[in-house]
Amino acid sequence: MEDPDGLIEHMTEPEWGEEYTGVLRMMDQATARPDVDRLLDRMVGVWDLDGSWRIRTDRPPVAVAGRIENRWILFGRFLESETYPTDAATLPSSKVIYGYDPRAEDYFAFAVNALTRHYDIEHGHHDEAADALLLRGVEVVLPSRREIRYLRTLTFVGVDEIHTTITYPEEDDQENLGGISVVMRRRPAGEVGG
Numbered sequence: 001m002e003d004p005d006g007l008i009e010h011m012t013e014p015e016w017g018e019e020y021t022g023v024l025r026m027m028d029q030a031t032a033r034p035d036v037d038r039l040l041d042r043m044v045g046v047w048d049l050d051g052s053w054r055i056r057t058d059r060p061p062v063a064v065a066g067r068i069e070n071r072w073i074l075f076g077r078f079l080e081s082e083t084y085p086t087d088a089a090t091l092p093s094s095k096v097i098y099g100y101d102p103r104a105e106d107y108f109a110f111a112v113n114a115l116t117r118h119y120d121i122e123h124g125h126h127d128e129a130a131d132a133l134l135l136r137g138v139e140v141v142l143p144s145r146r147e148i149r150y151l152r153t154l155t156f157v158g159v160d161e162i163h164t165t166i167t168y169p170e171e172d173d174q175e176n177l178g179g180i181s182v183v184m185r186r187r188p189a190g191e192v193g194g
Helices: 018-030 034-041
Strands: 045-054 062-073 078-085 094-101 106-113 118-127 132-141 146-157 161-167 179-186
Touching (some): 062 179, 106 132
Antiparallel strands (some): 062 078, 106 118, 118 132, 132 146, 146 161
């Protein structure tokens, strides 16, 4: 089956009818955004993760280490990212689905975390000057149920490194809020797992 638009290359099912793939091609052409796909495609692969997480600024940071596996899913329209901490190398602790919403003309992320049992929805844009994906979200802090606004920044450093931070630039009590700062380094091609 011909695939001039590259749409079907991400499918995993052995056979798709011509009628179905024809509809997919039309949808792909209607929502085609090669620049968007190129940005997210830079994140594909297996990455080593090293950094720190600070729950509050008056407490010492907690070391964060492990790996992140990023791959295209659902016909190459969304990027799935799974984080595997070093001490649980075969069980992911969090998952993020990245994508682009052509209606809102912005990027989004849907993040779930097994440790805290919560989810976050983020929206944002690509800052071309900084070569960074900026995603804003709202986190609910338990037990108070207070909502705090945060910013997830993924800064691309060449092709093999991404610096990721989570900060709280819009919150008044910066002295009490911590954050996350990690560096992702791409593993050599073919190197996967633990």
